[in-house]
Amino acid sequence: DIQMTQSPASMSASVGDSVTINCRASRGISNNLAWFQQKPGKPPKSLIYSTSTLHNGVASRFSGSGSGTDFTLTISGLQPEDFAIYYCQQYDGYPITFGPGTRLE
Amino acid sequence: QLQLVESGGGVGQPGRSLGLSCAASGFNFHSYTMHWVRQAPGKGLEWVASTSYDGTYNYYTKSVRGRFIISRDNFKDTLHLQMDSLRPEDTAVYYCAGSYVDNAVDAWGQGTLVTVSS
Numbered sequence: 001d002i003q004m005t006q007s008p009a010s011m012s013a014s015v016g017d018s019v020t021i022n023c024r025a026s027r028g029i030s031n032n033l034a035w036f037q038q039k040p041g042k043p044p045k046s047l048i049y050s051t052s053t054l055h056n057g058v059a060s061r062f063s064g065s066g067s068g069t070d071f072t073l074t075i076s077g078l079q080p081e082d083f084a085i086y087y088c089q090q091y092d093g094y095p096i097t098f099g100p101g102t103r104l105e
Numbered sequence: 106q107l108q109l110v111e112s113g114g115g116v117g118q119p120g121r122s123l124g125l126s127c128a129a130s131g132f133n134f135h136s137y138t139m140h141w142v143r144q145a146p147g148k149g150l151e152w153v154a155s156t157s158y159d160g161t162y163n164y165y166t167k168s169v170r171g172r173f174i175i176s177r178d179n180f181k182d183t184l185h186l187q188m189d190s191l192r193p194e195d196t197a198v199y200y201c202a203g204s205y206v207d208n209a210v211d212a213w214g215q216g217t218l219v220t221v222s223s
Contacts, residue, residue: 001142034209036150043200044142044150049209085110087150091208094153094164 002090004027004099012105017078023071023088032092035064035073039084039103047086048073075104077098107131107212109201114217127184127201128213134182135159136149137212138204141175141186143197144216153199154186155208168194191221 003026012017023033031051036044048064051071061076071105075082088099113125125141141153154175155164163175174187184201201214 032207032209036210038150043213044210046209046211046213049206049211053212061158089152089210091210092206094155095166096155096208098150098152101149 001010001095002029002039002092002097003076004088004090004097006086006088006099006102008102009100010103013078014079015078018074018076019078019104021073021086021088021104023066025069025090025092028068029090029092031066031067032090033066033071034089034091036087036089037082037084038087044087057059074092078104106118107203109203109212111201111214111217113198114199114219116220116222117188118223119191119193119221121188121191122189123191123219124188125186125199125201125217125219129184129203131181132203134177134203135179138208139175139177139184140202140204140208140210141184142200142202142210143195143219144200145194145197148197151197156184160200180205188219193221195219196221 007022033051035048038044076094085101108130110128117123118216140155156175160177176185198216200216202210203212
């Protein structure tokens with residue numbers, strides 16, 4: 001199984017900051033990497049797929065990069081609504097696996 | 106408007122069964138790979154099972170293989186999860202999710218809570 005790790009586990013930031021969240025896969029997953037945002041009591045929201053492609057309606061301040069085993073999610077100019085938990089996910093093969101999450105507060 | 110609505114959650118006793126359903130609307134359900142993803146209280150997301158667009162291929166996480174069955178009805182635009190031999194560790198919010206491109210999830214339901222307790 002492919003293990004996904006994320007760093008940091010949590011981070012503090014302020015409105016207007018730019019932040020980067022890291023995700024690492026235990027083996028190469030090509031570009032089959034997605035990012036999700038989740039707020040308390042809500043379902044996840046799909047942000048990015050194929051490492052860097054934004055889903056429809058996702059703000060352009062979100063961006064993704066990486067390849068192989070190392071990936072990043074960058075939020076440029078944090079907005080109040082961005083404070084949430086972020087998960088990466090690999091879908092290169094089964095079992096699909098998620099990272100443990102990064103809490104942005 | 107793409108919509109996924111889960112139903113069937115509730116309390117189940119250890120060793121017993123529960124069934125979940127997910128009604129899809131607003132998109133071509135039969136073109137989507139569908140998934141169940143769960144989240145235990147206070148924990149992260151865990152993929153549970155997936156079914157191909159036509160139901161031919163099904164995949165399961167190790168902890169539910171042999172106990173859970175994912176299925177779909179493309180005539181009724183509905184996804185199902187039959188959960189047998191329930192365990193306390195199956196307690197979670199279960200989300201229905203769909204992927205159009207590869208397994209990249211682009212649609213989520215609101216989730217339904219399953220509690221396994223005697």
